[in-house]
Amino acid sequence: xxxxxxxxxTKSYKKGHPVLAGLNLQIPAGRIVGLLGPNGCGKxxxxxxxxxxxxxxxxxxxxxxxxIGAESNALISYLPERPYFSTNMxxxxxxxxxREFYADFDVQRAYKLLADLGIDPTAQLKTLSKGTKEKVQxxxxxxxxxxxxLLDEPIAxxxxxxxxxxxxTIVSNYNPGASIVITTHLITDVEQVLDDFVFLGFGxxxxxxxxxxxxxxxxxxxLDELFKEVFxx
Amino acid sequence: MLRKLLKxxxxxxxRLWWAAAAVSVIMAVVGxxxxxxxxxxxxxxxxxxxxxxxxQFLALFSFIAFFLVMLVMIFVxxxxxxxxxxxxxxxxxxxxxxxxxxxxxxxGVIALGATAGVCSADLALMAxxxxxxxxxxxxxxxxxxRFFKExxxxxxxxxxxxxxxxxxxxxxxxxxxxLFLYTCVTFASMIVKKGKLIAAIGIYYGANSLFSFIxxxxxxxxxxxxxxxxxxxxxxxxxxxxxxxxxxxxxxxxMFCGILYTLTYRMLDRxxxxx
Numbered sequence: 001x002x003x004x005x006x007x008x009x010t011k012s013y014k015k016g017h018p019v020l021a022g023l024n025l026q027i028p029a030g031r032i033v034g035l036l037g038p039n040g041c042g043k044x045x046x047x048x049x050x051x052x053x054x055x056x057x058x059x060x061x062x063x064x065x066x067x068i069g070a071e072s073n074a075l076i077s078y079l080p081e082r083p084y085f086s087t088n089m090x091x092x093x094x095x096x097x098x099r100e101f102y103a104d105f106d107v108q109r110a111y112k113l114l115a116d117l118g119i120d121p122t123a124q125l126k127t128l129s130k131g132t133k134e135k136v137q138x139x140x141x142x143x144x145x146x147x148x149x150l151l152d153e154p155i156a157x158x159x160x161x162x163x164x165x166x167x168x169t170i171v172s173n174y175n176p177g178a179s180i181v182i183t184t185h186l187i188t189d190v191e192q193v194l195d196d197f198v199f200l201g202f203g204x205x206x207x208x209x210x211x212x213x214x215x216x217x218x219x220x221x222x223l224d225e226l227f228k229e230v231f232x233x
Numbered sequence: 234m235l236r237k238l239l240k241x242x243x244x245x246x247x248r249l250w251w252a253a254a255a256v257s258v259i260m261a262v263v264g265x266x267x268x269x270x271x272x273x274x275x276x277x278x279x280x281x282x283x284x285x286x287x288x289q290f291l292a293l294f295s296f297i298a299f300f301l302v303m304l305v306m307i308f309v310x311x312x313x314x315x316x317x318x319x320x321x322x323x324x325x326x327x328x329x330x331x332x333x334x335x336x337x338x339x340x341g342v343i344a345l346g347a348t349a350g351v352c353s354a355d356l357a358l359m360a361x362x363x364x365x366x367x368x369x370x371x372x373x374x375x376x377x378x379r380f381f382k383e384x385x386x387x388x389x390x391x392x393x394x395x396x397x398x399x400x401x402x403x404x405x406x407x408x409x410x411x412l413f414l415y416t417c418v419t420f421a422s423m424i425v426k427k428g429k430l431i432a433a434i435g436i437y438y439g440a441n442s443l444f445s446f447i448x449x450x451x452x453x454x455x456x457x458x459x460x461x462x463x464x465x466x467x468x469x470x471x472x473x474x475x476x477x478x479x480x481x482x483x484x485x486x487x488m489f490c491g492i493l494y495t496l497t498y499r500m501l502d503r504x505x506x507x508x
Contacts, residue, residue: 048507051321051324051325052324052325052505053320053321053324053325053505053507054505054506054507055503055504055505055506069329070234070327070328070329070332071327073325073326073327073328074327076325078321078325080318080321082318082321083318084318084319084320084321084322085319085322086313086319097241100237101234101237101326101327101328102327
């Protein structure tokens with residue numbers, strides 16, 4: 001069963017310049033999918049459309065059989081590319097906030113992950129560094145037992161050690177029956193964790209998609225090498 | 234979910250409300266004492282009278298400032314939650330857009346209603362301190378009793394109906410104030426990509442000025458015509474007509490509230506663009 005389905009999805013910010021033009025995409029349950037493509041190809045736009053932060057010009061999106069709305073939001077755990085919390089709140093207040101609004105939020109997991117990183121739950125967000133804020137955000141997102149995790153550039157702009165931590169947190173904490181969509185252009189770092197991949201070209205066209213392991217075996221190339229081949233300037 | 238949203242909205246707004254309310258009460262007490270000084274001795278030196286008058290003015294100004302500060306806080310809460318990075322959290326919560334807007338509207342009405350209530354109490358407190366002997370005297374009780382007796386004798390049971398209608402009208406006006414603000418902020422945030430905050434303030438200021446002008450014109454031309462017409466009515470007819478007019482006014486404000494709510498909801502539901 002597909003957890004996510006996009007049919008003929010079109011979105012443009014300027015008339016005549018579609019970021020996504022008739023995109024069709026299906027993501028089955030229980031897979032980690034890399035949404036890969038160069039900067040500006042529409043990866044974040046697609047993620048925001050699925051999260052309901054943008055409205056498509058045409059086409060349909062369904063998550064777990066629900067159109068985009070409150071019901072689909074209950075199934076999605078979304079990590080945006082930048083911090084989105086009110087900095088006046090304490091970490092513990094954020095955990096309480098997530099607990100109240102998301103029935104699938106695991107408070108104990110959140111506190112355990114915070115303890116693992118030595119983050120004080122009583123600290124106010126404005127007193128934390130940018131990197132720590134991003135880690136808090138990741139912890140909150142991964143502490144949900146969601147059906148679909150949308151991770152928009154989770155490793156962009158962080159050092160290699162942090163990338164490793166982020167990826168291990170994602171892989172070891174997600175709901176096993178769920179799917180994860182990771183957008184990135186840093187393929188080498190995420191390749192190891194991906195089950196499937198989608199190469200998104202300019203205009204939101206799916207240039208290549210498939211099983212990561214199978215593709216590596218068939219072509220004898222890593223996804224990174226394949227990416228460079230497909231998107232050669 | 235609406236209850237949960239409202240809890241967070243009210244907590245955020247009332248965090249500062251208490252401090253602002255306390256300042257306004259202190260200013261009411263200070264203003265009351267200034268009032269008492271002015272009432273107690275008519276032959277005070279000019280300098281003392283000027284200072285006491287200025288203190289009174291400042292007290293009154295603080296009540297207006299309190300109301301404006303709350304309006305700004307409601308504006309900031311709405312703008313930050315919906316149209317800054319916080320929107321990524323707000324609009325991905327498992328709640329409908331309607332619930333989000335309802336929560337913000339209720340929060341605005343409750344906060345402004347509480348502010349208006351405290352400002353009214355401040356005015357009463359200022360008047361009481363200013364002329365304490367009179368308000369504690371038998372004369373005040375007799376005056377008040379006579380006032381209510383005469384009112385009840387002239388308009389009878391309609392006094393209760395009027396009180397109810399005025400309360401509903403007050404709530405409707407507060408809702409209109411809040412929704413008008415939200416519509417302007419939403420519209421500005423939809424049409425511009427950068428400088429949303431400046432655009433929101435500009436559009437609100439412009440639309441508010443235009444609306445105030447229309448209201449003033451209506452007061453200037455429509456109200457006198459209505460007064461001339463009602464003066465010609467018999468005593469038996471004047472009470473039901475006045476009640477009906479208040480009802481019409483409530484419907485009129487309610488209709489505008491409905492239009493603003495629909496406009497804002499449609500923009501949030503169909504035009505949201507947190508790119």
